[in-house]
Amino acid sequence: MSKTITIALAGNPNAGKTTLFNTLTGARQHVGNYPGVTVEKKAGAYIFPSGEQATIVDLPGTYSLTAYSVEEVVARDYLVQEKPDVVINITDASNLERNLYLSTQLLELGVPMIIALNMIDVAQDRGITLDAQRLSDLLKVPVIPILARSGKGTPELMGNALELARKNTPWNPLHISYGEDVDLALRTMAECISEAGFMTDSYTPRWLALKYLEGDSQIQEKGRKNNPTVDAQLQEIVARVSAHLHQTMETYPEAIIADHRYGYLKSVLRQEVITHKFDIDRLHASDRIDKVLTNRFLGPLIMLGVLLGLYKFTFTYSALPVAWIETFFGWLGTILSGLLPDGHLKSMLISGVIDGMGGVLGFVPLIMFMFFGIAILEDSGYLARVAFMMDRVFRIFGLHGSSVMAYIVSGGIAGGCAVPGVMAARTLRSPRERLATLLTVSFMNCGAKLPVLALLTATFFSNNQAQLMFLLTLLAWGVALTAAKVLRLTVLRGESTPFVMELPPYRFPTFRGLLIHTWERTWQYIKKAGTTILAISILIWAMMTFPGLPKSEEEFFAQQRQEVTASADQTTEALSLKEKLAAIDTAQAGSSLRHSLAGRIGTAMESVSWLPGFDWRTNIALVGGFAAKEVIVTTLGTAYSLGETDPEANGSLAETLARDPHWNPVVALALIVFVMFYAPCFVTVVCISRESGSWKWGVFSICFNTGFAFLLATLVYQGGRALGFAG
Template identity: 35%
Template sequence: MSDPTVASAPAPAAPARLRVALAGQPNCGKSTLFNALTGLSQHIANYPGVTVDKKSGGYRHNDRTVEIVDLPGTYSLTSFSLEERVAREYLLNAQPDVVVNVVDASNLRRGLYLTFQLLELGFPVVIALSMMDVAKSRGLTLDLETLSQRLCVPVVPVVGHKGVGREELREAISRAAEAPTQVPATLNYGDLEEAVAELQARIAALPGLSEVVSARWMAARLLEQDSEAERLLRQNVNNAHGILDQAQAAATAFQARKGITPGDHIAACRDHLAGEILATSVHHAHRDRVPLTERIDRFLLHRWLAPAFLVLTVWVIYELSIVQGYELTKVTWPLLAGFRDLAGDLLPSAGFLHDPTVRSMGLWMVDSANALLNYVPVFLILFALIAILEDSGYMARIAFILDRILHRFGLHGQSTLPYILGGVFAGGCAVPGVMATKGIPDQRARMATILTVPFMNCLAKVPLYTLLISIYFPDTKGLILFYLSTITVIFALLVAKLLSVSVLRHMETAPFVMELPHYHLPTVTGVVRRSVDRTWMYIKKVGTVVVAVATIVYVLLQFPGLTPERQAHYHDRAEAAIVDFRATLAGNPLLAAVPDQDSLTRLVNLYTDYRSDRMMVGSREAAEALDARLQDNHPDLAPFLVRSRDPNARAAQGALRDLASTRKEIRRQMKDERIVNSALGQLGRALEPVTQFANFDWKINVALLSSFAARESSVATLGVLFDQPEGDNQTLEERMGAEQKAAGYTALTAVALMLFFALYPPCLATTIMIRVQTHSYAWMTFSIIFPTALALAVASVTYTTGVALNLTGLEMMTGIYVVALTLLILVGLFKAPFGRSLPRPGYRVPEGGAE
């Protein structure tokens, strides 16, 4: 670095409020230091890219307010990734008073790459050497004075999680803000230095631009042909063509002369200087010792063992979170059911035929919320396991292992985590999967991942698969489940490739540059905290959407409602049932307990609640206690409900049982008719001309429409639409199978429906999350329209081809699978026509770590 020249201007007056940017590479301890300085608690993980959005906090020092902005972890200040753009835009637009560059003392050479760029921007910089304890444990001794002299900035050693160096860093920040203006330290670019200097001088002479950005930084970026730097120049200079032409000519001439791009040359200069500084500032006492991280990686990243260990890891995640976590729902569901009963008690009482709107809508909302809350144990375990993978350092290795494969389909190594969360095989959820794409630095791969994560087999898809397989493939369940669990991944990769070479082809790409952090033992506190925080975030984000969607679906299923003639018909049937009830109990003294319609409705509701409570009790003692409470709270109505040898009581109980059964049947028929004539039901009929090629009737259409709100709604809606006749007691599989087969439906329809469901647009909660992640209603709309068209096309081709070739459902499913797998192999054999912006591989590993 060249020695800075101190300007002659006096020191500026210290501002009453300091704005400090905290910048550093991923996994350097930046978020830990942010927490130590501000007292806030950010999520900290041993995984690159945890902080994607910039976050701020503050503290008081020397009677001055200091605002700390924690920028996303980034390896450089180019414009390849979302993190780089967010960090660079903040530095250029906000112009902070001081930049604290957090550098991992145990990986100094790697960290200095970003340091040189921050210095070149011209901000007052303070180096915070983090993880000094880790460096010491590895036998590293740092000469802080020499390091400070070479970099021309103050260097403060810190240990963030212990608070060591916190006050010294705060004092250094204040001194840097009050120091006289200095010419920023720079590095010499060797054979490119003359071109940089010429551009720098020309840019510095431009009015207004020097106040926005460092002329030397801009000169180097233009020679690297940085698109964001070119945009910034055009934005601030009326006629920028001359400078851009000069930069282009200089870059072309340099590459022709040296056979290397200016960007690669600049990167090599930075790395060379970092090596020189490392040689003069760092002493390694254990240079010959193989680090523990490298010894572990020799096993976990072994060519043949790595895939096996990865598969084992994924299996353990599913076994513990999905299988065992689902067992825990048997404990939580009675609690949720009890909450529903409590809500029913607080809401207005049910009518004989018509419930108050407040009650019916309220219980609808509770049921919708319970469908979400029932999976909380699964998510708690799942997020805890993901946190362990992050903190241990293995999550980065997963991306490392899979990147070369995923890259051929336009994806990124870090697409692995979203796919896992979305449900690679079965049991995930697309909402956290889409949320997890924030860490993907490649914009094209990130969008491809966002748009294909919903193809994964989320837990809510499983009930419909189970229903259809039980009806049409009872003898080949295992094979069909295998097809479904893997064909969704095949479809996702093929669609990602298609999107990458079509609608996403103009998006920027980034090199796959990822640190393989040192292994650490996760802390129980950290894992539990992040598991709870992420689950709570999921509940808040999805819960609000579920309530909104439940309201819309409720309205669409209720209105326009029954005609006056049909309402009168059901009312007459109810009146006839009540007349029969009273006639049966004529002369029975217990009839006096229900003299009017209100008391009779109260009795029937009490009967319904009592029967529900009796099903929940698990012992004879609990049943006797329930009967005792009923007799104490409702002494006049208890004889209708509690078993007794009294002839009058037994007659009353029989009459009440018949009345309640008739009322239940009438209410069910009213509900069915209301759904058929509802707006949603009519829409299902209107879609039949479009879906007939997949052999979907209006009932299937209504189920698919309702499942857009929540995947679980598909089976629930089918359960209502394919209701059982009076007096029967059939399962949904039996009655739906009988009706569909009687209508001429075959297993081909089931195959078409399952494939449609696999490719169907994401549920509304996921769609909203896509809007949040992309900040675009256009992409949210695309995520609905494109999968719908694709799913309908695949389902229609599947059914019509199967009918034309006279194939069975199993034969057609096998044929589709073989074709898709063959296409996947053929596509994977050819390298992508679009490339990354830098050569691959681009992995960054800890010093002494595994390559």
């Protein structure tokens, strides 16, 4: 048995890379992160018919191999450092010339590669005929037409990959001529690099020289660290050529290089590789759809409708499975409380573990439905249209049309998560727009806030729940955008960055792709729930249980109980005796919770939290919510179920709140507003810090958000009371 073969998938975004990855690896996938950065690293297993095994790595989609974005750096570093046995370059056959631009860069790097011509059916429909054999002969790499969706052509593709891996040929970089000036500079620089042995263990001299000329900041930085003298020499040549080109032709080295790459491609494609049957400007089905969906008047209306539809879909269809899960955990709690003896263990299992897990898992169906909807929008190509239509608006707030992705993933369509949202902000190039997005995405209604919002709206605004939830989403957008503008005018002042983006053709999402997409994100949520939140749930249970009441107080309650029982013997009926005893139990539970660590913190906070109308129980829940927003509901639940002393009789939290005299719609609304905007959860704060490269911004987001939320919630509560809605 030979070693496992490594195959990397590289290609433009929207070329069908992920579809091919799913087709090849099916469910045998592993999602991780590249070290140091938060770009997703997807790897999966593939077994050849001959029994050999391969690891398939899905590189992030890129248009180029310069260091324009983190994705490009990750893809390039992976290829150079990990040296995969084979690279499969997936190209969109209906848009081949642009797609082959990345291929030429891969060829220049010299990796052993195969070109997969994906979506040949679309190309055929568009009247494009491709001669794969001819292209293969000209580029000197195998070219295989495939349909990633159905898997057609993939056996041949993988057969070629295996053959190439077995050959194990050394890397063979392609040399393209870039015209006299650049070629001369390249030669001089390459010589200089070879002589000095400048980073030659990782890169070939010509490739390094090329990157210097292209103004590649990552490579130049590495070079400066590696050998400042050679770096200075190279920089000097680059400066000379740049000045010359600018004087004579008013152009830049990187422009010349790109032009010649395209020139090379054009010359290849012109040799009877590609023929167009129709006029190239012919309107495709996708363009006709766009005439409606991005229409000046209809477009925005349809967009609003689509987003509203997603809401209805999520809330309506997830209701039933949510109820099932709640029933299941209720049943589990009853069974367990019957089996276990009274004491701390029982209390921990029921109030800590089961309530905690139940509260979190109960929202899994909701999150699944929401992610399914988002996956449809993403995979169909509609999300890019949303960015296109929204850019003009976003720019007003000092953001970028691409910010919309980060906002939507974070919960702009409620139910996202700020953690991937913060990561999605990485596609933004400008540090300022990115930071502004990073710091404001957490204002969105993420999936973890939904339980709180859903609980409170269902309890206090049951007649207009869907409408209110929609309004709350609009409010989140309003606040996030305003905050972004404020940041861009103050701490993050500066210029805006390029908005060059592809509008991929509309496609029917594959069901399999949707399922994998949905499952991946849901699983991330469950994993978070299963680990962090379970631990926090138990921790909070402990904080709410210890230290217990002092002996003297326990004796006081026991004595009261005895008195009531004794005096009840003759006169009163059994029912009223039971009531009296229950009242004592509640009083005892109440005072022991107040006595606990959490109760002390919550009570101490009441000195300020009376302003937005929160009592100590809410305060405890909000403190817990900093660890993870999911915990808010479970903590409230634990606080109230502990208060009732009898875990077997724990009615739903909604009923408890509805009955509690402290609660009314104004308090609920103030809490909703506070939960929406206060400090992001700990995981998000960590991500913000990591993405922005400084803990300063993480701390900033905690203070900024909490201060803002406190102000707004106080305004709602005091305003509502003054207007007399608190009744």
